[in-house]
Amino acid sequence: MESAARETHDAKQVLLTPAADVRGVGKYRAELLDRLNLRTASDLLFNFPRDYLDLSDERLIADLEEGQLQTVRGTVVEVSTSSKSGFGKSRVAVLIKDPSGHLRATWFNQPFVSKRFHEGQAVLLTAKPRQRGLMWEMSHPLVTNLAEEEAISDGRKMLPVYSLTEGISQYYMRKMVEAAVADFATVPEEVFPDHLLKKYDLLPLSTALQAIHQPQNQDVLQQARRRFIFQELFVMQLAVAIRRLQQRLEFAAELPTTTKIDARIRRLLPFELTPSQEQAIAEVSADMALARPMNRLLQGDVGSGKTMVALYAMLVAIANGKQAALMAPTEILARQHAETLSGLLTASRVHFAVLAGGTSKADRTRILNDVADGQINVVLGTHAIIQDDVKFHDLGLIVIDEQHKFGVRQRAKLRQDDQSPHYLVMTATPIPRTVTMTMFGDLDISTLKELPGGRQPINTYLVEPGQEERWWGFVRDRLREGRQAFVVAPLVDESNTVSAPSVAAAFEQLTNGELEEYRMGLLHGRMSAAEKQEVMDRFRIGETQVLVSTSVIEVGVDVPNASVMSIVGAQRFGLAQLHQLRGRVGRGNHAGFCGVLLGDADEKGRERLEAFSKSTDGFELAELDFQLRGPGDLFGTQQHGLPPLRVANLQRDRELLEEARQEAQTLVASDPGLKHPDHAKLRRQMLLRYGKALELGDVG
Numbered sequence: 001m002e003s004a005a006r007e008t009h010d011a012k013q014v015l016l017t018p019a020a021d022v023r024g025v026g027k028y029r030a031e032l033l034d035r036l037n038l039r040t041a042s043d044l045l046f047n048f049p050r051d052y053l054d055l056s057d058e059r060l061i062a063d064l065e066e067g068q069l070q071t072v073r074g075t076v077v078e079v080s081t082s083s084k085s086g087f088g089k090s091r092v093a094v095l096i097k098d099p100s101g102h103l104r105a106t107w108f109n110q111p112f113v114s115k116r117f118h119e120g121q122a123v124l125l126t127a128k129p130r131q132r133g134l135m136w137e138m139s140h141p142l143v144t145n146l147a148e149e150e151a152i153s154d155g156r157k158m159l160p161v162y163s164l165t166e167g168i169s170q171y172y173m174r175k176m177v178e179a180a181v182a183d184f185a186t187v188p189e190e191v192f193p194d195h196l197l198k199k200y201d202l203l204p205l206s207t208a209l210q211a212i213h214q215p216q217n218q219d220v221l222q223q224a225r226r227r228f229i230f231q232e233l234f235v236m237q238l239a240v241a242i243r244r245l246q247q248r249l250e251f252a253a254e255l256p257t258t259t260k261i262d263a264r265i266r267r268l269l270p271f272e273l274t275p276s277q278e279q280a281i282a283e284v285s286a287d288m289a290l291a292r293p294m295n296r297l298l299q300g301d302v303g304s305g306k307t308m309v310a311l312y313a314m315l316v317a318i319a320n321g322k323q324a325a326l327m328a329p330t331e332i333l334a335r336q337h338a339e340t341l342s343g344l345l346t347a348s349r350v351h352f353a354v355l356a357g358g359t360s361k362a363d364r365t366r367i368l369n370d371v372a373d374g375q376i377n378v379v380l381g382t383h384a385i386i387q388d389d390v391k392f393h394d395l396g397l398i399v400i401d402e403q404h405k406f407g408v409r410q411r412a413k414l415r416q417d418d419q420s421p422h423y424l425v426m427t428a429t430p431i432p433r434t435v436t437m438t439m440f441g442d443l444d445i446s447t448l449k450e451l452p453g454g455r456q457p458i459n460t461y462l463v464e465p466g467q468e469e470r471w472w473g474f475v476r477d478r479l480r481e482g483r484q485a486f487v488v489a490p491l492v493d494e495s496n497t498v499s500a501p502s503v504a505a506a507f508e509q510l511t512n513g514e515l516e517e518y519r520m521g522l523l524h525g526r527m528s529a530a531e532k533q534e535v536m537d538r539f540r541i542g543e544t545q546v547l548v549s550t551s552v553i554e555v556g557v558d559v560p561n562a563s564v565m566s567i568v569g570a571q572r573f574g575l576a577q578l579h580q581l582r583g584r585v586g587r588g589n590h591a592g593f594c595g596v597l598l599g600d601a602d603e604k605g606r607e608r609l610e611a612f613s614k615s616t617d618g619f620e621l622a623e624l625d626f627q628l629r630g631p632g633d634l635f636g637t638q639q640h641g642l643p644p645l646r647v648a649n650l651q652r653d654r655e656l657l658e659e660a661r662q663e664a665q666t667l668v669a670s671d672p673g674l675k676h677p678d679h680a681k682l683r684r685q686m687l688l689r690y691g692k693a694l695e696l697g698d699v700g
Helices: 002-015 026-034 041-045 111-116 150-154 170-184 194-199 205-213 218-249 259-268 275-288 306-319 331-344 361-373 408-412 468-480 503-511 529-540 575-582 603-614 618-629 631-635 654-670 677-690
Strands: 051-054 070-084 089-098 101-108 122-127 130-132 135-139 142-145 158-161 295-300 323-327 352-355 378-381 395-401 422-427 444-448 458-463 484-488 520-523 546-549 562-568 592-597
Touching: 002 041, 026 170, 041 170, 051 122, 051 142, 070 101, 070 111, 089 111, 101 122, 122 135, 158 170, 170 205, 205 218, 218 654, 218 677, 259 306, 275 295, 275 306, 275 422, 275 444, 295 306, 306 323, 306 331, 306 395, 306 422, 306 444, 323 331, 331 352, 331 378, 331 529, 352 361, 458 468, 458 603, 468 484, 468 562, 468 592, 503 520, 503 546, 520 529, 562 575, 575 592, 575 603, 575 618, 592 603, 603 618
Parallel strands: 101 135, 295 422, 295 444, 323 378, 323 395, 352 378, 395 422, 458 592, 484 546, 484 562, 520 546, 562 592
Antiparallel strands: 051 158, 070 089, 070 122, 089 101, 122 142, 130 135
8 A cells, every 4th residue: 555655656746847857848948838837747748639630631632522621732832911891801812732733721810820821831731622613722721831840751640739829839849748748658647447447448548648649540539538538527426426425424404394384384375386396395395304404406497486495495494493594696686585585474473684795784783693693584695695704593594596606615604513504506597417417416406397377478589680670669569558678788888899789888879769758777787786776676666667787687587567678789698598588578467578689690699599589498498508608608607616627528528428427426336435445546536626626525
């Protein structure tokens, strides 16, 4: 055992060799590599290529075919730059010849490209060619300068393409990484036991490192990539499985739902629950009755009635003599929840208070004292709830609205001494299965599938350029009927860098144009809490007829008389976000209408918006959004608190994720602390990567 530990230590030291001491690097290039965060031999070794130059199909120009990735080897004959007036477009054209003919390579809006070429220069161009008349053309091809690329002479058909910094060319980056691979690829320890390598047909680590940097062909490259993707997903799934196991070992108060408690709660609910709500309540009640903390995610489409399930859970906690807290991402939403509770709990003896950034100092002091004394049963608020000065008398349940806005560590802040509260986390953004397996893998999941009775249909229209006047006429007709309207724009102010409408411009344009005869309000995230509340209150009571807002109204805003929404700059929003926005209308007795103003949306943007207009199923739209935009746009940059994936892609690698998840769960079930010597290296890597983010503590 001591020998293995010493070997591990020695290997670690070798891999920490400074980049300057790696063959072919030296002090000057090491300083340049530092800009790319490449400081050690290990960094160079695991600096995987971002792409590959596939030279396996090299042809003469005369033998080219359309639509296939091909490479031509030729000499630069001419370099020209032209600009097209009116559109601000420039074009660089480079004419290449080989023994069989000529080819033109073109780049649009990249005038600097012309400086890379000169007459007589020998180059390789790789792209999918098109024939224009008698001339072959490549648009934005990958270029390899043959004067520098001695590496091609060794006969390799696939060249790695690395991220660079000024002062380092591809040729020298390849040489430096090549030296690191030759000298250090056998040093890193293999984390997988032999039986797993065999079971999943994975390349050994040293072989995979060699292959990912210097693949002989596409098959070898895919094998190497598969090894690293599986490893990344497997280590993540181990962390998630152990996090889940540790939560089950924590202690929480048993909060059973007796027949009497159930009857008392149902008397307060204003309508019959849907089958999905009944199922979710049964799952929540079963969890809360156990002596370990509930960790449950409640997901449901817009308007599916999550708040009723949360209210039921809070009342169960209170009936058992405990306090409950509801944490929302915005003060607007926290106060909205308070209004909902106020209406539902008038006939009960439940006391609640709102604790948010906008709470006055005197009110905050009073509320904190009442919370500490147990006089307040429910606290609603924002991040203000997890400040150090908030001390609960006996906290039994935490409800977190819009789960992805809060990380694991923020949840942990509300834990008390040796006892953990029960957690119910909610989201109105239906979550694709691959994401629930990763970011939310430590949670059990309840899903609300149907909408409560009485919800009105929402009709969605795409407003083509030139049809805006007609749409605003339709909006005016709804306002004359006594309804209210939202107008949503992506930005607060006009931007020089982002081409998208702002609420400031929309407000000014509409108050002086299409909607000048109506009472308008303006709402955005830069306003103070008090200003936002005043604007929302005026809209809620009907004093304001049209609210022009950013996506700050995306979640939880409930104004039953608002029946029409106009979204400008819609291509700037994800499908899931658009669906959330649309869910703000049609919440009363009147049908809802949503107009998406296409403006200057490109072809891809139009396709997405057409999909949005055709579907009112949030789950379907969330999956589509995930396919089109990936998890980052669904959940914001690292809001979930997990380190970003380096080689795996949740959309592309779904099957491998399923395999990794199943194997990780099996392994943790058989060896919960990963104490077996075969698993020691996996355990080390898991703690290094996820120990802090998931608060895994001392596993084993």
